[in-house]
Amino acid sequence: MVLALRLVVGAFALLFLFMGAGFLLDPLGSATGLSVTPEGVHGLNTLRGDMAGLFIGSALLLGLGVIRRQAAWLLAVALLMVVIALGRVVGFVVDGTPAQETLVAFGFEVVIAGVLLLAARKLPA
DSSP, X not given: OHHHHHHHHHHHHHHHHHHHHHHHHOHHHHHHTTTOOOOHHHHHHHIIIIIHHHHHHHHHHHHXXXXXXXXXXXXXXXXXXXXXXXXXXXXXXXXXXXXXXXXXXXXXXXXXXXXXXXHHHHSOO
């Protein structure tokens, strides 16, 4: 089970790495996929810095957790996923009925957080 969880966490790390690279190299294309439109150079720079930073940073943390077999790294990304999901819940309440794509993203964030919490329990602290 530990090996399977390490493989899944490694797959999450690769997914986040590719998503981060997309925002770093093609912020407009990546943002369009999320229904976000950057305003000018500042908007593009924000996508490169914030979104690429979040995804690449998360990928690196997950990679450290898998390679070093240390749960703390996984818990850091689980916390990020929970906070992102909570932000979406605020959006559900304030903005009204979410789009289907938003619900799918929310589901992924909750599942990823749950898997990371489970993996963290199975790895040493």
